[in-house]
């Protein structure tokens with residue numbers, strides 16, 4: 001019954017078109033472009049490299065370093081006519097220039113370095129850098145700035161995820177963004193990973209949710225629980241797609257049925273809806289009627305980083321096989 005798979009494929013195309021329609025519906029919240037400011041930088045980003053080579057290499061490989069040059073980001077910018085407010089968080093002035101509660105401003109220079117060392121560490125108007133502790137004799141003059149180690153620092157740009165986190169048990173448990181995304185590094189005393197792994201890291205995505213399958217009478221119940229993500233899953237709202245795929249095979253191994261259920265679809269930029277993300281500790285339940293038992297069902301939780309990705313390119317977050325019997 002390959003036509004059922006074809007239906008699933010057609011559905012993927014509808015999804016992709018839906019993505020474009022949704023993007024087109026975007027409306028800026030505030031009137032006029034965000035100001036482009038130029039905070040007098042005491043140092044350039046490149047300066048940090050000579051003395052902090054290890055941290056530099058971690059950052060260089062991170063998505064922060066690619067937040068401007070990424071082809072996907074540039075494609076989205078073109079779609080929005082290079083709106084400055086849109087671009088601001090992707091090549092920002094230091095967070096401390098306006099405080100963590102205000103939106104960051106777009107840098108005038110060196111945009112290609114994206115979210116760089118200065119975005120998080122520069123203290124505009126001074127020769128100092130923000131650090132977890134004051135180090136008196138260091139050439140870059142690190143001074144203790146508590147904000148650096150708080151979730152609010154990240155929340156200056158990760159506004160939606162910060163909101164989700166704020167309402168979860170992770171805030172009251174004292175688990176900050178840095179706890180999970182910038183873990184301590186054993187062989188670098190006082191060091192924290194600047195890799196900032198996220199939705200592009202397969203293992204981290206897998207670690208955030210669990211999936212289980214059970215037959216209840218004439219239904220197959222698939223449960224997905226967000227047990228270890230510090231915020232809604234998937235974290236990013238606008239591009240990620242999460243779906244369940246069910247392929248059923250008879251005793252001869254022939255496919256008799258293919259079905260899909262979309263858990264999370266795309267959301268228009270700035271149409272801040274979290275309706276279909278799986279919240280912290282929430283159990284998402286999908287129920288599929290058992291149609292032609294006995295069959296062996298292969299259940300996959302699929303994750304797409306961008307809606308135009310084909311199903312076969314999706315990350316298989318979790319997979320399970322279950323035999324469905326006559327109830």
Ligand code: HEC
Nearest residue numbers: 043047048051117121129130131132133138139140142190
């Ligand atoms: C000329 C060398 C040099 C340059 C350039 C330099 N640093 Fe440093 N930095 C040091 C030294 C030495 C320390 C002392 C602690 C250490 O060895 O890491 C330090 C410490 C720090 C700390 C605090 C470390 C801690 O132990 O908590 C931070 C944060 C920091 N630097 C950030 C920066 C940033 C951001 C830049 C670029 C704007 C920069 N540094 C440029 C040499 C440098």
Ligand code: HEC
Nearest residue numbers: 063067070089090092119154157177181196197198199200
């Ligand atoms: C100045 C703005 C800004 C600040 C501050 C900021 N981020 Fe980001 N972050 C971004 C942008 C923009 C991206 C998207 C980069 C991309 O994928 O193109 C991003 C991406 C990420 C990702 C996803 C990486 C991936 O693989 O998908 C993680 C995780 C992350 N940031 C964690 C943090 C943490 C933790 C902090 C606080 C210590 C922080 N960020 C502070 C702007 C910021």
Ligand code: HEC
Nearest residue numbers: 072073076077080085086089157158159161235236237269
């Ligand atoms: C308030 C800061 C901010 C603004 C404004 C912003 N972004 Fe982002 N963008 C982020 C952060 C932070 C991420 C990382 C994921 C997350 O935290 O949701 C991101 C992720 C992305 C991604 C996914 C990158 C990847 O590799 O997965 C794209 C594409 C993107 N943004 C494009 C845009 C476009 C287009 C606009 C304007 C409509 C825009 N951004 C406005 C902060 C911002």
Ligand code: HEC
Nearest residue numbers: 048052055056059064115116117120132148149190191192
């Ligand atoms: C997204 C924000 C962000 C960016 C970008 C960033 N840092 Fe950090 N950095 C932090 C945070 C948060 C800490 C940890 C503070 C703590 O210990 O609580 C830190 C710690 C450090 C330290 C202390 C030692 C260590 O290994 O953790 C140094 C040195 C440092 N950063 C340098 C840099 C340099 C150099 C760059 C650019 C290559 C950079 N940082 C980019 C947020 C950032």
Ligand code: HEC
Nearest residue numbers: 154158162165176177180198199204205208230234235236
């Ligand atoms: C308890 C650990 C934990 C905490 C706390 C946490 N996260 Fe995450 N985060 C995860 C896991 C696991 C993932 C991978 C699953 C996913 O993509 O949603 C993730 C994913 C992300 C992503 C990538 C989202 C995407 O779709 O690409 C960003 C950005 C991010 N987190 C930022 C933050 C920020 C900002 C905070 C603090 C406000 C934070 N996280 C707090 C565990 C955590």
